[in-house]
Amino acid sequence: QSALTQPASVSGSPGQSITISCTGTTRDVGSYNSVFWYQQHPGKAPKLMIYDVNNRPSGVSNRFSGSKSGNTASLTISGLQAEDEADYYCCSYRRPDSWVFGGGTKLTVL
């Protein structure tokens, strides 16, 4: 059960924007709008940042946005802040009956 493909790391300076990609297949990302993004700080449980490709849960900053094109979903963080430094994971429903995470991307705020 192969994971979705994410870059291992990305970095940016405070105030800049970064984008993290998440590539799947027609069995998952390409066929469903059930794509989610999670933020995880060291030693903490993951926190949902984006659901259903491009929706933010209540309380999540509007600096976080999501999109999808074909088999690739993306998370964009604008106006980078020091507290955004964390690991980010995408997650998608995969037919017929499972969920799959990406390998994770470490975001470094320079």
Added chain:
Amino acid sequence: QVQLVESGGGVVQPGRSLRLSCAASGFTFNSYSIHWVRQAPGKGLEWVAVVSFDGNTKYYADSVRGRFTISRDNSKNTVYLEVSSLRTEDRAVYYCVRELQFGYFDSWGQGTLVTVSS
């Protein structure tokens, strides 16, 4: 507030079994599906299994199907994960997660660590 508390982790020898528990509180337990997600030390998240709100539907990741069994007792507000025929690669923190709506994992426990070692 929603709370999920895992327990049952520990050190176990390869090939042996363990039962993990997830005690829930702060919400109507029998209305939600519950998942287990694991994370090996220093590695990424891996979805493991899900049980539906009524316990009648269960799905598993290929990596654990046939070895792990998920179940729930709605009278005790508890979900279980029976992990058997353990392998070294099963070593991970196991999180219990509530599914608020399809795929929306809104609440996570603090995790319980399973270490497989001889």
